[in-house]
Amino acid sequence: MARITLNRPNSLNAFSSEMIDLWIQALETVRNSEEIRVVIISGNGRGFCAGGDIKTMAKGNGFLDSDAKEGSSSALDRKNSLWKKIHRVPLTMKEIDKPIIASLHGFAFGAGFDMALACDIRIAAKSTKISESYLKVGIVPGDGAAWLLPRFVGVDQTLDLLWTGKVLTADEAKEMGLITHVVDDTQLTTFVSDYAEKLTKGPQAAIALTKRAVYQGLDMSFKASLDMISSSMAIVSELDDFHEGVRAINERRSPHFK
Incomplete structure (x- = not known):
């Protein structure tokens, strides 16, 4: 069993270039390993993942490059930060035949929730909040939501979630079919570990x-x-x-x- 922990807790695990690089490397290790049978993806700190780093976007530096000169990114730079970097995460997930479990707590917003949708199973603490929050900052669903969500909830519910950016509770998300299991906050770690352990023992x-x-x-x-x-x-x-x-x-x- 492998565990991948998103570890920028001071930014609610919002994406950085280093985080994405390490995430891709970890997924490639899982994909190529004959020893790893299941992978759990979780977030450190107060939430799973807030998706894009709004502070970086506000500087006009694209979606990842927080250290670049303010306002320095072009449209092509911004496209490439998605296509060549961030999008490699869900695309690599789809190359992994082993079960991928998302363990959700706190917040899973925007691209953070899209990464969870790219996993096979989503197990959420009861207090988890979920939102497709792209339009709240005037951007399109750039990390898989437009393709993934209709396969879960249909076209009308997808557009409702994307257009309104409504925040769902874990129970509401489960009722829609977006979450597999909802458990008490104190039981999340144990439940996820037990679930994964059963899969490691399977054929x-x-x-x-x-x-x-x-x-x-x-x-x-x-x-x-x-x-x-x-x-x-x-x-x-x-x-x-x-x-x-x-x-x-x-x-x-x-x-x-x-």
């Missing part, structure tokens, strides 16, 4: 191929999806986990990987 090839089937199926016809899953089924039925699972059922016991 890893089947977990990875199931994730791949679900995500790739979003862009496939039903027939193509069934064709892909038949190939996956043929593969996993040759593996030890399958034979152990069958034996366990026949012997009326739990399989060794549970």
Whole structure:
């Protein structure tokens, strides 16, 4: 199991260039590792992630470069800070077949919540507040919301969330299907760890191929999806986990990987 902790607590874990670079490196390590089975992403301090750093934007320095000369960024600079840097985070997440769990507390706003939506599972403390807050500072949903949100809640609810920037409680977000589990604040760490631990003990090839089937199926016809899953089924039925699972059922016991 791996843990990635966003660690700019004095800025509510708003993005910086260093943070994004380290986040991408950590995700690439997870993607390439044969040892890591699950990754948990959380935030240090008072919240998960506030997304873009408003102080940096206010200086006209784009979305990441807080140290640049004030007002020095061009439109191309701002595009590249997104496309070549920030966007690499959710794109790299989509290259990882292992379960990715977002552990949310405090605030998950704008791009911060979009990064959580790019994870597979979102577990939130009950006091968590969530908002797609882009339009409040006059910008467009630049970090995946326009693509991710309609797949969760449909077009009308997406536009309502983006246009109004309303703040949702964790329970409200769960009711809409944006959050997987809501737990008491004091139970968040334990619940997330237990959830992840169960996944680490599961049949890893089947977990990875199931994730791949679900995500790739979003862009496939039903027939193509069934064709892909038949190939996956043929593969996993040759593996030890399958034979152990069958034996366990026949012997009326739990399989060794549970």
